[in-house]
Amino acid sequence: MKQTSEFCPHSVSREDRADGTILLRSNHALGPVAKNTGEWLHRWAEEAPERVFIAERSGAGWREESYQATLQKVRAIASSLLGRGMGPDTPIIIMSGNGVDHGLLSLAAQYVGVPTVPVAEQYSLIHGAHGRLQHAIELVRPKMAYVVDANQYAEALALDALSGIEVVASRPGQNQCVTPFDDLLKGDASVDLDTDHAQVTPDTVAKILMTSGSTSAPKGVLTTQRMMCVNQTQLADAMPFLRTRPPRLVDWLPWNHVFGGSHNFNMMLANGGSFYIDDGKPVKGLFDRTVENLSMITGTLCFNVPVGFGMLLGALKSDAELRQRFFADLDLIFYAGASLPQDVWQGFQQMAMDVKGEVPLMTSSWGLTETAPATMMQQEPIDRSGVVGVPLNGVTAKLIPDDEMRCEVRVKGPNITPGYFEEPEKTKEAFDEEGYFITGDAMVFVDPDDVSKGLKFDGRISEDFKLLTGTWVRAAQLRLDMLACLAPLASDLVITGADRNQIGVMVFPDKGELEREGFELTDDNGAFRCKLLHGEIHRRLAERAREISGSSTKISRAIVLSEPASLPEGEITAKGNLNFRKVLTRRKDLLDRLYDDADPAVVTI
Numbered sequence: 001m002k003q004t005s006e007f008c009p010h011s012v013s014r015e016d017r018a019d020g021t022i023l024l025r026s027n028h029a030l031g032p033v034a035k036n037t038g039e040w041l042h043r044w045a046e047e048a049p050e051r052v053f054i055a056e057r058s059g060a061g062w063r064e065e066s067y068q069a070t071l072q073k074v075r076a077i078a079s080s081l082l083g084r085g086m087g088p089d090t091p092i093i094i095m096s097g098n099g100v101d102h103g104l105l106s107l108a109a110q111y112v113g114v115p116t117v118p119v120a121e122q123y124s125l126i127h128g129a130h131g132r133l134q135h136a137i138e139l140v141r142p143k144m145a146y147v148v149d150a151n152q153y154a155e156a157l158a159l160d161a162l163s164g165i166e167v168v169a170s171r172p173g174q175n176q177c178v179t180p181f182d183d184l185l186k187g188d189a190s191v192d193l194d195t196d197h198a199q200v201t202p203d204t205v206a207k208i209l210m211t212s213g214s215t216s217a218p219k220g221v222l223t224t225q226r227m228m229c230v231n232q233t234q235l236a237d238a239m240p241f242l243r244t245r246p247p248r249l250v251d252w253l254p255w256n257h258v259f260g261g262s263h264n265f266n267m268m269l270a271n272g273g274s275f276y277i278d279d280g281k282p283v284k285g286l287f288d289r290t291v292e293n294l295s296m297i298t299g300t301l302c303f304n305v306p307v308g309f310g311m312l313l314g315a316l317k318s319d320a321e322l323r324q325r326f327f328a329d330l331d332l333i334f335y336a337g338a339s340l341p342q343d344v345w346q347g348f349q350q351m352a353m354d355v356k357g358e359v360p361l362m363t364s365s366w367g368l369t370e371t372a373p374a375t376m377m378q379q380e381p382i383d384r385s386g387v388v389g390v391p392l393n394g395v396t397a398k399l400i401p402d403d404e405m406r407c408e409v410r411v412k413g414p415n416i417t418p419g420y421f422e423e424p425e426k427t428k429e430a431f432d433e434e435g436y437f438i439t440g441d442a443m444v445f446v447d448p449d450d451v452s453k454g455l456k457f458d459g460r461i462s463e464d465f466k467l468l469t470g471t472w473v474r475a476a477q478l479r480l481d482m483l484a485c486l487a488p489l490a491s492d493l494v495i496t497g498a499d500r501n502q503i504g505v506m507v508f509p510d511k512g513e514l515e516r517e518g519f520e521l522t523d524d525n526g527a528f529r530c531k532l533l534h535g536e537i538h539r540r541l542a543e544r545a546r547e548i549s550g551s552s553t554k555i556s557r558a559i560v561l562s563e564p565a566s567l568p569e570g571e572i573t574a575k576g577n578l579n580f581r582k583v584l585t586r587r588k589d590l591l592d593r594l595y596d597d598a599d600p601a602v603v604t605i
Helices: 037-047 067-083 100-111 127-140 193-198 225-238 258-270 287-296 306-317 320-328 342-356 424-429 475-486 511-516 531-547 580-586 588-594
Strands: 012-016 022-026 052-058 061-066 092-094 116-118 144-149 166-171 178-180 205-210 220-224 248-251 274-277 301-304 332-335 361-363 365-367 374-377 387-391 396-401 406-412 437-445 455-460 490-496 503-509 555-560 602-604
Touching (some): 037 067, 037 225, 052 067, 061 067, 067 193, 092 100, 092 127, 225 258, 225 374, 287 320, 306 332, 306 342, 342 361, 475 490, 490 580, 531 602, 580 588
Parallel strands (some): 116 205, 503 555
Antiparallel strands (some): 012 022, 022 396, 205 220, 396 406, 490 503, 555 602
8 A cells, every 4th residue: 555654664773681671772863852842832933923823613613823823822821920920839730621721821831831730621520520630739739720611610619629729711700719811811021031931941840740540549740841842853753744744633632641732732833733622522422523623624643542533434434525635634643542443444544545545654652641652653654553663762662571472661761751749759669770661561572573563562561460270361452352352332341350260351331332232231239131131242252262262361251330430439540541440449349249150140151
């Protein structure tokens, strides 16, 4: 297939140590790196002043801010922050989702060295999740809080934790205690803005990003200007087309996550691109808004999670005009969060060939909040999903084998965090004796004899467990296998079996799919009973068991959960992922029932 996008070929050196440890490095030199994000903003305000930088839906059209207007507003807001005495020790907590004012405030804070702390909007909008919000507020002790709408966020704004903190809202309503965002735009002529901006160095903290809290209380990841600026150089080194023509992006991924808020947002700013905020999401009831937005403007890049790409592929199949628009200028299809199903990958690949006779670069990368995030990337074209590639320029990956094929991954480079906010012990624990960040992730080589073929993600070391027989279970990969086996009946699932004789699975069903299939469900104290559904699950598990060998991958029992995973109870992280430990702890009674052969809600094979 013809590949349309420019790319930088893999070139990797391998160093094998006597203890079996492997060091991988890119042979390409790291390109020039900006001092701070303000440098990007000044550059494009001068070179392309009227080009749209950021936009959001407004009525039937878009509210658009050019680079020149953005710089002017950022400087005005920044001077207002300085006028309030704000600096590196007075963070701003941002409680709302993506928006133009959110973006302007973030850039203004970065312009003068004030850290921002974006948190998931669900923490404010869902009553039961206020504990997560309170934890973040108590941890970082902000001087200012921002919301888009004071009425919509009224319950969260009434929290005692926000007492004494200035609240700023784009739509303050009638709340006299809330500062209108427009007041920040008035600026403060009494401050020396340029002097303060000049003091923002690569080591200045730009953001404190909260971890998902899937294994412990959420930690605040210190994200410096260097981390963000280096990462954009690394990405543009790997994908030269970013520098060839200004990119354009229509994107929904939340800015409280490093993927949407640092990777994607900064990619537009660093390369003079245009960011159109998609106020839709890949969920029922909101995806239609995404399709509407794409009917108005499409991007040169497309980022999404696998479920989003699956929904988008379906929409493109049914709309020829949208299909033509979508692929017309497309340079990149980039998935993250999980492996893209191969049928979805091939669907986009074939559709691109049908529409324009060539395929954009289809790829993914790997990284964490602590790594800014991109650390490895599949830079070359490839014909399948699941490969995360090789270390980006300036990164050294330390691979520690834990069996013949699998390696624990640790990384070092200028895009790695200096640590966690006010948590020196956890910071110390996060790095090994050589200064490598301990990721907890595992990888395998695509081809052990050719490291340039890259690596594949192989789960989290912490998710693995042993059966009573001593057999290791690679839970992360097994979960992906089971999601495929039980699709589309299962929306998610948890692999069980630690210190037990058999592997089981706790299934979160897709209730809409079960209803469409005509399954009549009976709730039995947290688990569904249904003879037809149990028969279908038994058939699939038995068929799979005949095709595999070994106790490390055989699923012997299943239970279908009637209660969906709960965000307020911590079973779902801010990223929308399952917190497996929390599910197993909170539903211990159902876990015990899963291993009771006499329980009528359990499927056994």
